[in-house]
Amino acid sequence: MTFRCLVAAVCFTSLAALAQDYNEQLDINSMFVKGELYIWNRISDFFDILRCGIGGGPGIGAEVALTEYAQLGAYTANVKGVDFPHFIPPLWLIQFYEKEPILNTHEGRYATVAYGPERKVSSESDDGAHFPRDPWDFRIQLHVALIHAYVSFKGAEIGDLIAGFVGWDPSDDDIKLDPIAVRRPVDQFGRGLSNVLFGVFEVPANILRVTEAEGDLPGVTKGVGLGLWRFLCREAVGVIEVVTFPFGWEPIIAPEYIWQKNQDSTWRVYRPSFHKRY
Known part of the structure; x- marks a missing residue:
């Protein structure tokens, strides 16, 4: 008998867990958030393909590379430079939200000659005093007078972009859901x-509430003023919530709606924050 009860309890618990998972899968908020992240990550993967940079300082030379196995060029420079994610500054926010460095700097003297898979670097060169080089990049660098420019086409990121469309992340750089x-x-x-x-219904609602609690005169004075203030607050917050709805914040105003069951008469305004799961 005890064994049967134990089996029944395990089965019931398993079914409850499956039902909960099923409900979570059908939750429209979760589906929307996953869709947001999917689109965001594909945009991020796309802009990872092409990177660039610029530096300043005396120097001369050029280099072209079709991966590190097919390079040709030579240059010498004493520069301070910076490389950044891509050519569109407003979308650098992608790196910001992914907590990735947006600008990488380098500084110092550097002299190099590259031919095929071989590269010779001057012994007087400073460590890290050059733009980034990844093994499978297509890269062009040009230094004329005081300007040093760099463009890198990252072939590996094309594979990451294509794989991302089917839910695979070879580079492991997609944003994950916050637990x-x-x-x-x-x-x-x-x-x-x-x-x-x-x-706008905050106005009559507050007139009625104040009148009921304090009398007619407070109702048509305090009630009107309070209603107008809360009406303006709800309108402003409503616009903000509609415009920023992809964030999925907790309610900024309490009570959440003008009319709702078990409504608390205490009226509050909070700063935007996320719901927390502890």
Whole structure:
């Protein structure tokens, strides 16, 4: 009997877990967040393909490389340079949100000659005083007078981009879901839309509430003023929530809606924050 009860308990627990997983899979907020991350990661992979940089200082020379096994060029330079993710500065935010360095600097004297797979570097060169070189990059560098420019086509990132479309991340650089923050973008959009459309009803609602609690005169004075203030707050917050709905914040205003079950009469405004799972 005890064994049967144990088996039944295990089966029930397993079914409950499966049902919970099924519900989580069908949760529209989770689906939306996963879709956001999928699009964001593909954009990031695309911009990882082409990188560039610029430096300043005396020097001369050029170099072309079709991977490290097919190089040709020579240059000498004494520069301070910086390389950055790609050619579109506003989208450097991708690296910022991925907590990757946006700008990498180098400085010093460097002299090199490259032919085929061979590279000779002057013994007087400073360590790390050159633009980055990855083995499979297609790279062009040109130094004329005081300007040193660099463009790198990262072939390996093309494979990472293509693989990303089927959910594979060879470079292991995709943003992952935060296990602590719970984002509910669909809820935020609906809440923001409700605030924009129905925020005006804060005025009569507060007139009635203050009148009931304090009398007619406070109702048409304090109630009107309080209602107007809360109406303006709901409208402003509603616009913010609609525009920023992909973030999936917790409610900024409490109560969340003007009319809802078990509504607390205490009215508060919070700073935007994510739901937390502890």
